[in-house]
Amino acid sequence: MTTTNPHPPGAVDPHRWPDVARVPSGRLRTAVARLLAARAIPAVGIRLHTGPDAPPAELAEGEAPVLWLRDPDAFHARLAHDGLIGFGESYMAGEWDSPDPVAMLTRFAEHYEELVPKPLQPFRHLTLPRRPASDRNTRDGARRHISHHYDLSNDLFGLFLDRTMTYSSALFTDEDPRDAYGLARAQERKVDRLLDAARVGEGTRLLEIGTGWGELAVRAARRGAQVTSITLSAEQRDLARERVAAEGLSDRVTVDLCDYRDATGSYDSVVSCEMIEAVGERYWPDYFTALDRLVRPGGRVALQSITMEHQLMRASRGSYTWMHKYVFPGGLIPSVTAIREQLAAGTGLRITDRLAFGHDYAETLRLWRDSFTEAAERVRSLGFDDTFRRMWTFYLAYCEAGFRSGIIDVEQITMERAA
Structure with a gap:
């Protein structure tokens, strides 16, 4: 392309x-x-x-x-x-x-x-340039940063995402066609693997941190789980609730605006898909202690996270980048080493399984970029100008290059809390 x-x-x-x-x-x-x-x-x-x-x-x-x-x-x-x-x-x-x-x-x-x-x-x-104080993910800052990206327009995201409205890496097999149909299948496979890792089934009390547009909550509820899903995006909450209702699952799924720091309850499983990147290093202890507090003893946590090599993460942790300024304010991609350090320092959680599939993210981004490019006129009709279109094209290409070069990766990381 x-x-x-x-x-x-x-x-x-x-x-x-x-x-x-x-x-x-x-x-x-x-x-x-x-x-x-x-x-x-x-x-x-x-x-x-x-x-x-x-x-x-x-x-x-x-x-x-x-x-x-x-x-x-x-x-x-x-x-x-x-x-x-x-x-x-x-x-x-x-x-x-x-x-x-x-x-x-x-x-x-x-x-x-x-x-x-x-x-x-x-x-x-x-x-x-160094990160400004406004880049911190306080409660107000986190809401502002999430709104900056995810509340742009559900219709905009619908122009380039597949029918599952899943905005994270898919998990492909060699048999999947590299088109919108194959992408949807690969997204469903990714979600199902996360749910399997967290042992989500009939009667599971599941907390999802970071709702997206509801695909994971719907698939978990179809398994018989009782799902609480929290998000800071009003646009995502509204569409997720609509999708849950359309599936007849409103009695099994609750979607609320809630910061992970304010979540309460005890759950058999906690799942969070590509949300940790938005937490920010300063608040990693809050995030991981929340996971530990919210999952019952013997319960499981399944994360999907973009990752980078630890030395590179340490070198870039204080930098203020184009991505922070225009796309994802306040974020930092963690290393697996940093995740292990956080778990050991303040939780009873330990990693039990990992799967890395960065090349699949490159393919996911390529398909999103193809669809976004083809939808240029419809993007314009939604009120987004040529500068925005070029910004978004650069963002998708920039991320794809990161995965193709191996400078960043994506992993599903399964954790278990000691009984």
């Missing part, structure tokens, strides 16, 4: 996207960024293409991925001023593109440490 458009997008709305509409100044910094980029980008195997004319839409096998600089002056100015945040904002502004953005971003991810000359690497942290 290609996202390359030979015609630059329309003007950026300065009221809606002030930092994207404004190109930062600073001749000296821009000149330094231009020199560093001219050295580093080809050195990692990416071909630079500069000017208004588009490069070939299809690359020959084995050909280097292409970074097409439509506006090199603006690109280098943003890179100089805001680093990787500027890199993403430059894409949002239409100043660069690529015939295959995932291949290009994957190459960057694979050679991340080589992009800055070794003599300058010890000083890199001095130029990176």
Whole structure:
């Protein structure tokens, strides 16, 4: 698939996207960024293409991925001023593109440490923006951050998710077709494996932390479980309740707006699918002690979490990134080591099983990106402009590249509380 458009997008709305509409100044910094980029980008195997004319839409096998600089002056100015945040904002502004953005971003991810000359690497942290206090996931902050992303529009998510409305990695088999039908089957398989890991069946008292749009709660209730599902997204709560009612399961499923810190009760099983990434490191002790408090002795907890290598997590924990600014405020992807440390420090939970399937997330994201691209006109009809569309395309491609490069992974992690 290609996202390359030979015609630059329309003007950026300065009221809606002030930092994207404004190109930062600073001749000296821009000149330094231009020199560093001219050295580093080809050195990692990416071909630079500069000017208004588009490069070939299809690359020959084995050909280097292409970074097409439509506006090199603006690109280098943003890179100089805001680093990787500027890199993403430059894409949002239409100043660069690529015939295959995932291949290009994957190459960057694979050679991340080589992009800055070794003599300058010890000083890199001095130029990176730090997280603002507003990025903390206090109760008010967590509600605001979840609303920022998940309350955009249920209709928007419905344009690119499959019929299950599941917004987390699917679990494929070789027999699954890589289309919307195969994605739905793979999402159902993922949910069923989480429920199996948590031993959810007839009569199970189940707590779900992070409702999504209700697929897991519905499938658990069909097994005969009594489900309490909590979320901070009003949009997700409303649609999840509608789906539960349509299945005739309202007597088995309760969906409420509730922070995990305020959840009460004792449950046989707790399931949380790709919610921990939004908790934030400062609040990991609260999250894991809540899991320990809410599951009965001998009960099980099944998490699905994006993960990263521990050293990389430690190096990036304080950074403020394009993803924080535009997509997921307040989040941090944990390492499995960090999860083990949290469990040992304050809970009676111990890991009993793990399954990693990062390549499946790359495929999930590719299918979402294909569907989102095909739905461009309908995205526009919902009131989302071209800058938003490019932001979302970059987000999906950026994440896919992370999984394809192996810099991030996804795991299902099963835990049991000592009896």
